[in-house]
Amino acid sequence: MQVRRADAMGMCFGVRDALAAIEQVDEPGTVTIHGELVHNGEVLQMLANRGFQQSGEDLRDVPITEGVLITAHGVSNRERRKLRAAGKQLLDTTCPLVHKAHEAAQLLEAEGRRVIVIGRPDHVEVRGIVEDLQNAVVVKTEQDVVTWPEQALGVVCQTTTPSERVDCILLAIRRANGHADVRLIDTVCNPTKARGAALEALLPQVDALVVVGGSDSNNTRQLVLRGERRGIPTLHIENASELVPEWFFGREVVGLTAGTSTLPATIDAVHEQLIRLAAEVVPSSS
Numbered sequence: 001m002q003v004r005r006a007d008a009m010g011m012c013f014g015v016r017d018a019l020a021a022i023e024q025v026d027e028p029g030t031v032t033i034h035g036e037l038v039h040n041g042e043v044l045q046m047l048a049n050r051g052f053q054q055s056g057e058d059l060r061d062v063p064i065t066e067g068v069l070i071t072a073h074g075v076s077n078r079e080r081r082k083l084r085a086a087g088k089q090l091l092d093t094t095c096p097l098v099h100k101a102h103e104a105a106q107l108l109e110a111e112g113r114r115v116i117v118i119g120r121p122d123h124v125e126v127r128g129i130v131e132d133l134q135n136a137v138v139v140k141t142e143q144d145v146v147t148w149p150e151q152a153l154g155v156v157c158q159t160t161t162p163s164e165r166v167d168c169i170l171l172a173i174r175r176a177n178g179h180a181d182v183r184l185i186d187t188v189c190n191p192t193k194a195r196g197a198a199l200e201a202l203l204p205q206v207d208a209l210v211v212v213g214g215s216d217s218n219n220t221r222q223l224v225l226r227g228e229r230r231g232i233p234t235l236h237i238e239n240a241s242e243l244v245p246e247w248f249f250g251r252e253v254v255g256l257t258a259g260t261s262t263l264p265a266t267i268d269a270v271h272e273q274l275i276r277l278a279a280e281v282v283p284s285s286s
């Protein structure tokens, strides 16, 4: 059995920079991470061990600590005002590409368009974008698309949406709203596009795929779906301990990729374990 890594995978600069900012916090016990910093259980446990409070995904309550860390997923300006009004010191690690998605949505609204956000309605990034808009709607699939009465529609995307899904949903929006002028601002981030493209290039070369990333991570799930849609047996794991030797029996070439919040050390540990399995459990025929 051989192991092939995707050319682009794993941690993006947005998550890396957020983690670097967190490293600089001297008194973790005085800071609440507002929402999940990353959808990665290992990282969240590490932060809890350092003493950070974590407010969870719903962001309903104002944290009790003096410091509040806004995660790479961002929050609405309304939420920022609420926190500042409560006297909180904000440490803002919002990814610049999430800021761009907010700006794009607000620009479209300023043009008089009803804004449609392609993404998961329950995702903290999407909620942050929508909360600052008047009349936005979120569509997750083509089935959510309807005919809206407005003459002008503006479309943005959750930054981790696969480009193919954006294309399909945009087509459905245009078909159902032939009366309207529809403008897309593509806010899918480049790291997401690069990881998707690298996986597409890898899939024809492998007969099985391992994807490393948090079970709640949107972009990790999208990588898993890409493998499954191509009919490639795909194993989604959070770390090397979940690798089951039996799963690899009979595999010739196993591909490896990882979501944007996966630590480099976690990927390397998985890679090393795969190489051990290849040598010990499933000897290569080549």
Ligand code: SF4
Binding pocket: 012, 013, 014, 015, 072, 073, 095, 096, 097, 098, 159, 160, 189, 190, 191, 192, 260
């Ligand atoms: S996935 Fe994209 S938008 Fe999200 S933090 Fe990473 S670079 Fe930024």
